[in-house]
Amino acid sequence: MIWVSWRQHRGQAIACLALLAALAVYAVIEGSSMRTAFSNDGLVGTCLARTQGTGCENGVGAFMGEFGSAVNIAFWSVCLIIPGLIGVLVGGSLIARELEYGTWRLAWSQTVPRTRWLAVKLALVTGGLIVLGAAITAVIMWYRAPMDRLTGRLQHNIFDYEGLVPTAYILCAFGFAVLAGLLIRRSIPAMVAAFVPWLAIRLVVEFVLRPRFLAPVTGPMSARCQQPSVGCGSGISSVPQATGHIGDWVLSMNPGNLVTYQPADRFWPFQFIEAGIFVALTATALGATIWLLHRRAAWTALSPAHRARPRAGLRSGRPRGGAVGGDGAVVHVAADLAGYRGGTRANVTSRLDPRLRPSVPPLTRGRRLAGRADQGR
Amino acid sequence: MAEHNAEGSVPALRTDRLGRRYGRMWALRDCTIEVPAGAVAALVGPNGAGKTTLLEMIIGLLEPTEGQVAVFGETSRAGTAQALARVGYVAQDHPLYRDFTVADMFHLGRAMNPRWDQQVAAARVDALGIPLRRKVRHLSGGQRAQVSLTMALAKRAPLLVLDEPVSSLDPVARLEFMRDVMASAADADLTFLISSHVVSELERFCDWLIVLASGHVQLAGPADDLLAVHRLLTVPRAVPDAELPGTAIHRTDSDRHSTVLVRTDPVQLAVQGHAGWQADPVSFEELVMGYLQRPSAATTGNPAPAAQRPAASAKAVTR
Amino acid sequence: MFRFRLDGSSGVPPYLQLVHQVRQALLLGYLQEGDRLPTVKDVAADLVINPNTVVKAYRQLEHEGIAGGRPGQGTFITATSSPVPAQTQQDLRASLEAWLRAAQEAGMSDEAVTALIAAARHGMRKERV
Numbered sequence: 015m016i017w018v019s020w021r022q023h024r025g026q027a028i029a030c031l032a033l034l035a036a037l038a039v040y041a042v043i044e045g046s047s048m049r050t051a052f053s054n055d056g057l058v059g060t061c062l063a064r065t066q067g068t069g070c071e072n073g074v075g076a077f078m079g080e081f082g083s084a085v086n087i088a089f090w091s092v093c094l095i096i097p098g099l100i101g102v103l104v105g106g107s108l109i110a111r112e113l114e115y116g117t118w119r120l121a122w123s124q125t126v127p128r129t130r131w132l133a134v135k136l137a138l139v140t141g142g143l144i145v146l147g148a149a150i151t152a153v154i155m156w157y158r159a160p161m162d163r164l165t166g167r168l169q170h171n172i173f174d175y176e177g178l179v180p181t182a183y184i185l186c187a188f189g190f191a192v193l194a195g196l197l198i199r200r201s202i203p204a205m206v207a208a209f210v211p212w213l214a215i216r217l218v219v220e221f222v223l224r225p226r227f228l229a230p231v232t233g234p235m236s237a238r239c240q241q242p243s244v245g246c247g248s249g250i251s252s253v254p255q256a257t258g259h260i261g262d263w264v265l266s267m268n269p270g271n272l273v274t275y276q277p278a279d280r281f282w283p284f285q286f287i288e289a290g291i292f293v294a295l296t297a298t299a300l301g302a303t304i305w306l307l308h309r310r311a312a313w314t315a316l317s318p319a320h321r322a323r324p325r326a327g328l329r330s331g332r333p334r335g336g337a338v339g340g341d342g343a344v345v346h347v348a349a350d351l352a353g354y355r356g357g358t359r360a361n362v363t364s365r366l367d368p369r370l371r372p373s374v375p376p377l378t379r380g381r382r383l384a385g386r387a388d389q390g391r
Numbered sequence: 392m393a394e395h396n397a398e399g400s401v402p403a404l405r406t407d408r409l410g411r412r413y414g415r416m417w418a419l420r421d422c423t424i425e426v427p428a429g430a431v432a433a434l435v436g437p438n439g440a441g442k443t444t445l446l447e448m449i450i451g452l453l454e455p456t457e458g459q460v461a462v463f464g465e466t467s468r469a470g471t472a473q474a475l476a477r478v479g480y481v482a483q484d485h486p487l488y489r490d491f492t493v494a495d496m497f498h499l500g501r502a503m504n505p506r507w508d509q510q511v512a513a514a515r516v517d518a519l520g521i522p523l524r525r526k527v528r529h530l531s532g533g534q535r536a537q538v539s540l541t542m543a544l545a546k547r548a549p550l551l552v553l554d555e556p557v558s559s560l561d562p563v564a565r566l567e568f569m570r571d572v573m574a575s576a577a578d579a580d581l582t583f584l585i586s587s588h589v590v591s592e593l594e595r596f597c598d599w600l601i602v603l604a605s606g607h608v609q610l611a612g613p614a615d616d617l618l619a620v621h622r623l624l625t626v627p628r629a630v631p632d633a634e635l636p637g638t639a640i641h642r643t644d645s646d647r648h649s650t651v652l653v654r655t656d657p658v659q660l661a662v663q664g665h666a667g668w669q670a671d672p673v674s675f676e677e678l679v680m681g682y683l684q685r686p687s688a689a690t691t692g693n694p695a696p697a698a699q700r701p702a703a704s705a706k707a708v709t710r
Numbered sequence: 711m712f713r714f715r716l717d718g719s720s721g722v723p724p725y726l727q728l729v730h731q732v733r734q735a736l737l738l739g740y741l742q743e744g745d746r747l748p749t750v751k752d753v754a755a756d757l758v759i760n761p762n763t764v765v766k767a768y769r770q771l772e773h774e775g776i777a778g779g780r781p782g783q784g785t786f787i788t789a790t791s792s793p794v795p796a797q798t799q800q801d802l803r804a805s806l807e808a809w810l811r812a813a814q815e816a817g818m819s820d821e822a823v824t825a826l827i828a829a830a831r832h833g834m835r836k837e838r839v
Binding site: 573577595 | 716724754757762763764
Binding site for chain 2: 015016017018021022115120122123124125126127128
């Protein structure tokens with residue numbers, strides 16, 4: 015069953031590996047040039063550590079201009095949907111394709127109960143997606159390491175690509191798509207039907223919930239930032255943040271020089287919380303899928319014939335017709351099944367009561383029985 | 392000539408008041424049939440009669456709403472490995488995974504069936520000239536049907552269910568497919584249950600007949616015996632069904648005469664011989680068509696949709 | 711190996727056709743005592759018919775004493791009915807043709823002729839019993 019699952023998803027696995035490879039190539043190229051620029055611009059070490067970036071504004075400016083441009087930001091914003099796409103593309107067709115093409119009749123009539131079929135498949139594909147997610151995340155985190163030292167990791171568009179959450183996003187989209195595939199029974203509609211709620215939940219979690227995972231801290235603006243200077247604002251391009259530290263996530267700036275923010279060291283707790291939400295959603299969706307598959311008895315849409323003919327008032331309790339001439343709609347010839355012996359064709363003969371067996375030789379076309387005179391006996 | 396076996400043998404298939412409902416509509420109701428081991432049984436009926444529903448419940452793909460299925464005496468809950476192992480299945484249109492190779496399909500069979508016989512599978516496709524390395528989507532329709540049949544045979548289940556196995560095949564492929572089915576039936580003493588909506592060719596293949604229409608079993612039993620107890624009577628039009636020997640099943644009226652399919656026994660027939668009456672043996676096709684066309688037992692007493700039936704005989708024919 | 715034929719349109723049940731063919735072959739000398747009939751599987755595959763039908767035919771032949779099964783070896787012709795000598799066959803055929811011409815001139819249709827032959831044969835069988 016493991017081989018079967020692998021073989022069925024082999025194509026998808028190869029496509030994902032190709033995606034990962036492409037990403038890795040890009041990351042290595044961009045990441046290397048980023049690292050070079052980082053040291054060249056004099057950003058390394060003491061300047062950042064001592065002054066949190068305020069002392070080397072030119073270097074920061076140059077670096078951010080090259081690697082943190084608006085185009086770059088826009089590109090990575092669009093790429094936020096990619097985990098969702100991966101998830102729904104892999105999950106949408108998992109069950110739906112079997113139902114669409116009728117291969118469920120093949121798959122579920124072998125000697126493997128369909129819940130076990132599904133469980134093994136889901137385990138394997140989920141495992142594969144976790145590995146993929148971890149690999150993608152690792153590549154991205156390596157690529158972004160220099161940049162992260164300037165922007166921190168809590169900001170929108172950065173948090174979403176690091177730590178645990180990319181994998182969790184993929185799994186959630188996958189779970190939704192598998193469930194949708196079972197309910198809708200067609201691959202592409204299932205993918206769409208899963209993607210939309212995934213996106214909605216992503217947006218809600220990111221913009222409504224994430225700022226409040228833990229109670230934000232309110233504190234005074236940093237002294238360094240009291241006088242006008244570069245940075246000291248909020249947002250991804252502001253180095254440092256208004257708190258005077260790199261890595262904090264400023265949520266709002268209030269009158270009286272107070273800043274509401276999430277401290278940088280909350281990165282991992284937030285990751286666990288957000289990943290936890292999406293993993294819980296995944297587990298719910300996949301659990302529901304298995305349960306529904308187990309409970310549901312019918313897989314084909316009602317055929318048009320059924321829909322067209324209402325069967326109101328079908329009679330039940332028909333008399334059991336057991337012999338020739340019995341009443342009732344069901345005609346059962348009295349069949350002595352002893353004549354059929356499983357395993358040999360030896361005794362296949364007519365098992366009719368001898369009185370009923372025609373003693374007239376078997377008839378051919380054109381032979382007539384009109385009247386008694388012609389009856390052979 | 393009757394050699395009755397003292398030991399009763401376990402029927403390959405027995406259903407007991409099997410029924411399946413979708414919402415408020417019954418696709419199949421009150422189905423009680425038996426198929427003896429070693430038989431080649433035909434399940435005949437128009438599309439929408441409930442054939443696929445019945446077959447899916449026998450295979451274990453569908454849970455019955457009421458009633459039971461016993462395969463070789465064992466009743467298991469639908470969908471358990473036990474139930475699935477006993478029945479081999481070739482679904483309509485022979486579904487296979489299109490980008491698998493034939494070898495992959497057999498690998499799947501081996502992985503999902505503990506009793507899989509790879510020798511049988513490999514030998515069969517070899518004899519048929521189907522290369523193992525070819526992808527399923529590059530096979531012809533007939534070859535796909537053969538691969539599907541091979542998978543069902545290699546599963547080594549004692550009962551094989553084929554759902555309209557030849558309706559999508561060209562005549563040559565059809566013949567080759569049925570040739571293999573007959574050879575397997577002779578060879579391995581398997582029991583076959585073949586559903587079809589084409590009646591004309593069934594006579595040579597099946598020795599057990601089940602006629603299904605409107606979700607109910609209309610006729611069931613050994614083919615030869617059923618043919619032996621039915622006659623096609625030609626009688627003057629005025630003769631009502633009540634005066635006919637046996638039970639009238641289906642009647643067609645012309646200007647001066649009527650042709651009636653009756654179920655009777657020959658003793659009775661001889662006794663009631665009349666001048667101007669004629670009794671002919673009934674062909675397989677006439678028998679099945681007669682039962683398919685008889686007014687639906689339901690019940691409401693509405694006249695049958697077939698408009699040529701005059702009201703008088705309609706009353707006599709319905710129970 | 712003896713091979714059977716099946717006429718799907720003759721109206722005669724398949725198993726009877728097989729029986730007739732064996733009887734016929736015996737009469738004409740194409741089958742002799744000791745010849746082995748093809749296996750059930752071979753016939754079923756060759757003609758694409760239910761093997762049960764073949765079994766039935768072979769049972770009928772056994773019943774009539776024409777053939778018998780030897781366990782593990784197959785079904786063999788056991789009848790010793792000698793073929794009708796060629797001359798006798800020719801004479802019978804000539805008189806049959808004469809009779810048929812007479813029936814045709816009398817206005818009997820083919821079907822009526824067949825029915826008459828069957829009835830007469832039947833009557834004769836009755837007498838024998």
